[in-house]
Amino acid sequence: MSTTSLLSRRRGTAIALFALAPFVLAACAEQPDPAGGAGPAETEQAAEPAEVAAVSPRLLLSYDGGIQVLDATTLETVGDLPADGFLRLNTAGNGRHALVSTGGGFQLLDAGAWAEPHGDHSHYYTAAPELTDITYAAEAPGHVISHDGQVSLFDDGTGAVTVLDAAQIAAGPEGSVLREYVTPAPHHGVAIALEDDSLVVTEGTEEERSSLLVLDAEGAEIAASDDCPGVHGAEVAADGAVVAGCEDGALVYRDGQITHADSPDDYGRIGNQAAAPNSPIVLGDYKSDPDAELERPTQVSLIDTRTAEVSLVELPASYSFRSLARGDDGEALVLGTDGAIHVIDPEAGELERSIPVIEAWEEPGEWQQPRPTIAVGGGTAYVSDPNAQAIYAVDLESGEVWNSAQLPVAGNELALISGDAEAAEHGDGGDAGHEHEDHEHEHGDGGDAGHEHEDEHEHEDHEHGDHEHEHEDHGHDD
Numbered sequence: 001m002s003t004t005s006l007l008s009r010r011r012g013t014a015i016a017l018f019a020l021a022p023f024v025l026a027a028c029a030e031q032p033d034p035a036g037g038a039g040p041a042e043t044e045q046a047a048e049p050a051e052v053a054a055v056s057p058r059l060l061l062s063y064d065g066g067i068q069v070l071d072a073t074t075l076e077t078v079g080d081l082p083a084d085g086f087l088r089l090n091t092a093g094n095g096r097h098a099l100v101s102t103g104g105g106f107q108l109l110d111a112g113a114w115a116e117p118h119g120d121h122s123h124y125y126t127a128a129p130e131l132t133d134i135t136y137a138a139e140a141p142g143h144v145i146s147h148d149g150q151v152s153l154f155d156d157g158t159g160a161v162t163v164l165d166a167a168q169i170a171a172g173p174e175g176s177v178l179r180e181y182v183t184p185a186p187h188h189g190v191a192i193a194l195e196d197d198s199l200v201v202t203e204g205t206e207e208e209r210s211s212l213l214v215l216d217a218e219g220a221e222i223a224a225s226d227d228c229p230g231v232h233g234a235e236v237a238a239d240g241a242v243v244a245g246c247e248d249g250a251l252v253y254r255d256g257q258i259t260h261a262d263s264p265d266d267y268g269r270i271g272n273q274a275a276a277p278n279s280p281i282v283l284g285d286y287k288s289d290p291d292a293e294l295e296r297p298t299q300v301s302l303i304d305t306r307t308a309e310v311s312l313v314e315l316p317a318s319y320s321f322r323s324l325a326r327g328d329d330g331e332a333l334v335l336g337t338d339g340a341i342h343v344i345d346p347e348a349g350e351l352e353r354s355i356p357v358i359e360a361w362e363e364p365g366e367w368q369q370p371r372p373t374i375a376v377g378g379g380t381a382y383v384s385d386p387n388a389q390a391i392y393a394v395d396l397e398s399g400e401v402w403n404s405a406q407l408p409v410a411g412n413e414l415a416l417i418s419g420d421a422e423a424a425e426h427g428d429g430g431d432a433g434h435e436h437e438d439h440e441h442e443h444g445d446g447g448d449a450g451h452e453h454e455d456e457h458e459h460e461d462h463e464h465g466d467h468e469h470e471h472e473d474h475g476h477d478d
Helices: 011-028 167-170
Strands: 051-052 057-065 068-072 077-082 088-091 099-100 105-110 115-118 123-128 128-137 141-147 150-155 160-165 177-182 191-193 199-202 209-215 221-224 232-236 242-246 249-256 255-260 279-282 299-304 309-314 323-328 334-336 340-346 352-358 375-377 381-384 389-393 401-406 412-419
Touching: 011 412, 051 150, 057 088, 057 199, 077 128, 088 141, 088 334, 088 412, 099 128, 099 141, 099 412, 105 141, 105 150, 105 167, 141 191, 150 167, 150 191, 160 191, 160 199, 177 191, 177 199, 191 232, 221 255, 232 309, 242 279, 255 309, 279 323, 279 334, 309 352, 334 375, 340 375, 375 412, 381 412
Parallel strands: none
Antiparallel strands: 051 123, 057 068, 057 412, 068 077, 088 099, 099 105, 105 128, 115 123, 141 150, 150 160, 160 177, 191 199, 199 209, 209 221, 232 242, 242 249, 249 255, 279 299, 299 309, 323 334, 334 340, 340 352, 375 381, 381 389, 389 401
16 A cells, blocks of 8 residues: 555545544644634644544645645644745655755754554554754755655755665654765765665766766765766656656666666756656656746656656646656646646656646746645645645546635645655655655655655756756756
8 A cells, every 4th residue: 555545535535534634633733822813824733742543644835934734634734834044845755754955954844743553554643743953964955865765865065965764864863874975076966875775876066967876885886877968856766767867868777777868859858857656657847948048848758767768748838847746646747837737648648638726827937936836645636826825635536626725825845744654664665755755856856755856956947056956856846
């Protein structure tokens, strides 16, 4: 069963959980102080953990001034965590935590919902969400990728890679670090620790980067390629293959070898990707104008890791680096500027249908500015709309918007925390980032979720001076 399988796949199940949630919240939430006039955004759950009847997924929504934590079923606010600066959200791959990219590094956020496996079942708990005092230091925190119980952090300011045990991440640096590595020069890079303890990592400089290396547990080289101009972001497909984006296609690493997947155009940049744990095909963005200051593409790429081939799908609207996601059945999802979720069959390489959700929107000129964002889990696509200060829950099977809520803030990044037992032990499988996110960040060339993570750091392709930080190309488009 997938880590999000207890979430609603159909609206009937969603309504059942929705109906249950108020009783759960009533048992574990502190009521707002009437004298203080606390609204929904100020509602907080009890500090002490409380056992609840079902998995309680939560949404994280960054805004200028902090992070809102929402119950993913009711869409009610269960926490509001003040924080300064531009905040990036990266899921940590354990169903409970996220890493928030701040000025000092990667700060640990406890979403306050988790599962404790007990034999053939799990017990579920909730508590008040908390932005903890645990920080994994970084000069310029970049991509975060969660995979197979490991979380790989990349520091763009130093080129340092830190691999953490997702199950021990709350223990801090002294209790969770599995591996460290420093690339020859700082750059906007990415790293992924794999099941066999190998490490896939980029190399480059602040001016240019084109290299991808694979190192074994002792640091010896397994494979390498310099054939990836503008290398950005990485995702792991269902067959274990790793895909990294290039300005002329992508690199595919599998079975000890790196293969270049050519884009259909001489310049065909893939900077953000989204993988699914049950699909050998990775969804990517696609930009074909090397001279554009801000290209608004209408094509997406599909990278088949079995054949190392890239195919394109034309969409009825453009999209941004925070628009890519995958459904539970492996379907490729793109949130278009027409306000619809476009559903693509990756095997057929065809647009199947479009689900209207929000009003049409235009991608802002700066990658840090809020724009509609998508996160997916349990058959539901969550779409945030900063223009309307609202969030929507969409049943991907029926296309029905089964819940929505107004928000007191204009949300920016969005990440889903499953509240379930994801990769509880190193090596048990399960890519939680992207949520991919991270990843999910996308840092967004986004998750793992990765979050969901980003060519954006999604620097909307504007990256530390190179037009592309995208954790989504971490999922951030960084």
